[in-house]
Structures are given as structure tokens and as C-alpha cells.
Amino acid sequence: MHRSTSFWTFFLPPSLWLALFFLAPLALVFGFSFAEKRGLIDIVITGTLDNYLRALDPLYLRIFVKSFWFAGLTTLICLIMAFPIALIIAFSSAKWKPILLLLVILPFWTNLLIRTYALIAVLRTRGYVNFSAEWLWEKANAGLNLLGLGDYQLLGERFVPFELLYNNTAVVFGLVYVHLPFMVLPLYAALDRMDRSYIEASLDLGAGQLRTFFSVVMPLALPGIISGIIITFIPALGSFLTPDLLGGTDSQMIANVIERQFKSANDWPFGAALSFILMYITFFALAVRALADKGNRGSGSTPA
Template identity: 60%
Template sequence: MEQSWRQAKSIFVTMLSAPLFWLVVFFMVPMAVVWLFSFGENRGVVDIAITGTWSNYAHALTPLYLGILWKSIWIAALTTFLCLVIAFPVAMAITFASEKYKAWLLLLIMLPFWTNLLIRTYALIAVLRHEGYVNSLLGMGWSGASHLVAAMGGHPLGDFQPLDLLYNNFAVIIGLVFVNLPFMVLPLYSTLDRMDRSLLEASMDLGGGHLRTVWNIMVPLAMPGIASGILITFIPALGSYLTPDMLGGPDSQMIANIIEGQFKGANNWPFGAALSFVLVYMTFIGIAIQGVIESRSKRERLA
């Protein structure tokens, strides 16, 4: 038995070595280099001296960049909230669907992952632009209503003015919800699918009603999935670059767009690295909060 365990450990180490090597060389080392850059100063076009200065972080905490960071947090929080509101009924529908349709519903949720984000963003532009599907449908409805009013003897409503649905904060939030919604649905479904359904039946038998059962029974049971969904939705939304870059206007830039500008446009890699690691530190805080919530939830279930 001891010999077989040693052999199993050697097989495990052998299988782990390749992905561990990849993780260290292509993730941890580059991240460490960028972290060192955040304590450096520009000495030339491509020359960065690691001096240990905190000036880059001090610059990142000035009112201008704190305002952009706060705006990014607000947009990411609103995106996460909308994803939660939309995803919870979807996850419930998948949970209570028959086994015949459950796999197909999950496939529809995961299908966007099989399409490049750039293509999905261009598709959303086709939907939201002035000549897009939304304004076309609204224009057809407006035209029909105008003809109806004229037929009833009233004055025509005039020409339809397309709505400005692109290149503003509205478009950015719609795009972020569109991109990140599956990240909220999947952990919610995973949690709801494992819950004890006898508790729901007991609540209904005691006259709780559907809404009260959902709020008082399902939501508390789904809290681990809600916490996980919030975390893995909020963090990508906060660090999103492509969606605000393509769907937003000059006043819709988020912190990731500012970081990109520091690396590419301003050629200020130390300051861009400091801004990047401000987001990394916030990510660590979010993961720590999620860990506390999960630990408290486990203690309450065991109590």
C-alpha cells in the first residue's frame, strides 16, 4: 500500500509539473515583472529603473484617477446587479426543467463562450446602432402608430428620431451584461441544483406561497452561488477593456482603457503597472470577502 501511494504521488507530481511550469513561466513571472515596474521610473523609451518609489501609486490615488476608478466600480456593480436580477430566474428555470431540456438550456448559456468576444461586440453594435434592429423595429412601430393616428383624423406623429443607444454609458452597461451574464447563471444553477427541494415543498405546504418561498428559502440557500457569481462577474466587468472601448464614448472610458493608454499611448509603463495592480489588490480583497462569506455560511449550516 505504501509503495502504491508513493507511485501515485510520483504520477501526480509528473502530471502537475507541466501546468505548474506553464503557470509560473507565463503567468507568475510576467505578473512579478509588472509588479516591479509599478515601483519604477522611466529613464528612456524602453528603460525602466526599479527604484522602489511609491510615486506611481500616489499618482494613481489622485482625484482624477480615483474618479475614473469609482466610475468603473459603479458600472461594474450595476452590471453585476443586473446580471443577478436576470440570471436568478434563468438559473431557477434550468434547475426545475426536465432532464430532457436541461442539457439544451445549459448549452444555450455556454454557447456565447464558443464565439469570439470581438464578434459578439460587433453583433451588439449591429443591434444598437442608429440603423440597427432596435431602432428599425421602433421606427416601424412609430410609423404604424402615425398612420393609425392619421386614419383616426389626428395629426401624424412626424418622423421617427433614432435613439442614441451607442457610444454612451448605456451601451457599455448593456454590453457588459451581455458578455458577463453566463458567469452569473452557471454558479447560481450549480448551487440551486444541489439544494434540498423538500424544504421548498414544506414551505409551500405551510402556505408560504411562491414568492415567499423563493425569497425566504431559495435565496438563502443560493447565497454561496450568489457570492461566487457576484465575484466572477464583478471582477471581469471592472477590468473590461474591449466593451467600453468599442461601445462607449469619450465619457465612458473605464480604468482598463486608462491602463491601456498608459502602456501604449503615453509609454508610461510604471504608472500603468501601478494602476493595474490597484485592480489586482481590489481582486484579492474581493476574494477574501467571498472566503469570509463562504466560511460563515458553512458554520451556519453546521450549527
């Protein structure tokens, strides 16, 4: 009796919180996805699939494809950048490992909006990147004048600032900047648990550094790679703030379209349908992750 009372005491409060503030709103939005908008504010749940069929319009399909492209490119760049960082942390000494991990998670201590505005200050026309490039241009131009080559205008008459903001490149750059730690941490966790005797055996048997990396390290780090890809790709696909602040009119992602449906367009049923399409994609990615885990457990993680 005492154990049962203790169980329900600790189980009920979080369960009620989850049901009231997560499951109930989610069910409401799910119902809206099968509703019709009548008038300015009336929404009637009729069971229609028109909202999902409307998402197949070429206009929205292009935005979906663009969102997938941005998220996929972001994930690939994060994977390429995060792997050496995770290797350095995993193979660093016990003294430096917590310091390096702290540097990775340090951006989480600052609000995303503040970090994005800081990135704008770096990339804008009179930002730090263009300011530094202009300073280098002036120094190089002065050096050419000293060599007597200034009359040939090898560097042009004046410095032209780089257009680094309000385009697709800025969006991808911002997404990588935001989501890189999400890739580093699972990779580090997988590499830190790795049995390093396999690496020593591979090198002792004559395999080179590259072959050891691709034949031993990569297979052992595969669970971390899959986890990193999923927890980077899914948030990047649903990103709203980064493309809204850094992108131009041609850089909007599906989350920006959803936001407009709930606010300016006041079309909640269509916005709910788009939201649940993203959720279905998330469920699919998690199912793929579960199948990959099952396959790894079935075949074993020991490299050949």
C-alpha cells in the same frame, strides 16, 4: 520510487509552464509598479511608491469610481435577470435542462470581439433596434391617419432615432450582455443542488410564494449568489473591449486607462501600478468570498 517519479513527471511540466508564463511576467510587472520612467524607454526599479500615489489623483479616482459603478450596476442587473433563468433551468425536466444550459453557454462559442460588433449592428443609428422602432412608428402613424388624427402630429413629423451607442448606457448594456452567463451558471449550480423538500414544507405550512422565495430559496442559493457576484463583478471591473467599442469619451473604464499607459503614453510603471491595484481589489473580493464560505459552513445552510 515509482510513485515519486510519476508524481514529478506530472507535476513539473505544468509547474514550469505556470512559473515561466504566469508568475515570472507577473513578478516583472509587479517590479515595474515600483519603477521610474527615465527618458522614452528607460525604466529603473527604484522602489518608489509614486506610481501608487499618482493613482490617488482625483482624475483617476473618478475613473475608478465610474468603473466600480459600471461593474456594480452590471452585477446587479445580471443577478436580477439570471435568477429567474437559473430557476427555470433548475426546475425544468431532464429533457429540457441540457438544451437550456446549452443556450446559456452558447455565446462562449463565439469570439467576444465578434459578439461586440454584432451588438454594434443592433444598437447603431441605422441598426436593428432603430429600424424596428421606425417601422412601428410608421405603422402607428398610418393607423392614426386612418382614424383622422394624423393632422394633430401626435407622434411628431418624423421618427428620431434613439442614441443607443457611445454612451454609458451602451457600456452597461454591453457588459450585461457579455457577463450574464457568468451569473446564471453558479446560480443554477446552487439551485440544482437545493433540497426541494424545504420548499414543499414551506408551502405546506402556509407560506406564500414570495415568502418561500425570500425565506427559503434565497438562503439556500446564497453560495451561488456570492460566487456569481464575484465572478461577474471582477471581469466587469476589468473590462476593456466593451467600453472601448461601445462607450464614448466619457465612458472609459480603468482598463482603458491601463491600456493607454502601456501603449500610447508609454508609461509602463504607472500602468503596472494601476494593474496591481485592480489585482489587489480582486484578492480582496476573493478573501470576502472565502470568509463568507467559512461563515456558511460554521452556521450551516439550512434556512430557519
